[in-house]
Amino acid sequence: MKPTDSELEILHVLWSNGPSTVRQVHEKLSQSRDIGYTTALKLMQIMHEKGFVSREEDARSHTYTALVSEEATQRNLVDRFVETAFRGSASKLVMQVLGQHKASREELNEIKNLLNQINSSDESN
Template sequence: MKPTDSELEILHILWFNGPSTVRQVHEKLSQSRDIGYTTALKLMQIMHEKGFLSREEDARSHTYAAIVSEEDTQRNLVDRFVETAFRGSASKLVMQILGQHKASREELDEIKKLLNDLNQDLSE
């Protein structure tokens, strides 16, 4: 199951800040868009039901934490995107990205290193 855009926004906050209360997440969300506290609460409750978040309950508040890792979530989203938008072709995705986005020298060096590592793995 993949998170919605709003759920992904909440996950980013929790990945960066660690376990947080609804109020803390709401404050971060409010910095970039207009969202009500009850909307943030409802989203986080749904995410808990879906298995994206854990919830610790104490007398005054609930603390939520991401159960899914950022890396696993990114991998799943990219896999689905490659399958649906590029018919499973990772090379078409990479060519599209590099054609549309000006990569920095550092990014290109990272890409070259990754390609060299992948090439080495295939030769072994």
């Protein structure tokens, strides 16, 4: 199961700030978009039911913690996106991204290093 866009926004807050109350998440989200407190609360309750977050109940508040890692979530979203939008072709995805987005010299160097690492591990197998 993949998180919705709104759930992903909440996960980003939890990944960045660590365990947080609904109020803390709401305050962070309110900086970039108009979202009501009860909407944030309902989303986080749904996320708890889905198993995306855990909830620790205190006398006055609930603290939520992400149960899914950022890396695993990104990997799952990318895998699904490559399968659905690019028919499983990672090279088509990369070509599309590089064709639409001007990569910095640093980003291109990171990509080259990653490709070299992949080639090195393939050759050693």
